[in-house]
Amino acid sequence: MKNIILGMMLLFVAFSTQAQETQGTAELSGAKKSKNAKYEFEVNGNCEQCKKRIEKAAFSVSGVKSAEWNMENHLLQVIINEEKCSVLDVKKVVAKVGHDSEDVKATNEVYNKLHGCCQYERK
Secondary structure, three states: OHHHHHHHHHHHHHHHHHHHHHHHHHHHHOOOOOOOEEEEEEEOOOOHHHHHHHHHHHHOOOOEEEEEEOOOOOEEEEEEOOOOOOHHHHHHHHHHOOOOEOOOOOOHHHHHOOOHHHOOOOO
16 A cells, blocks of 8 residues: 555655656747837937827837837836737837837938927937
């Protein structure tokens, strides 16, 4: 009887160890994409019109759950589903409506079409 109980305990420990190793391997094999990833990055703009335009552009990207641009510090805070989009996707769309970020710049043509109060000092 003792041998049966001891054998079952050893079997249980073996399966538990294997399950933990499999889980750890899955986590290390590739970065899991978050459905609620938070990012913050600078986007140039000046006014309330800019805020509306930037946020509308960001929300147009499939996978963006939240987008809020702060006029004072020029930071766009987004929450995205990384399985559907990336931060670069958001930056590209924001640039298409005339607003520069560090990585992606708006074309001169689009920038020049912005209202006078929206034309920020470009770097």
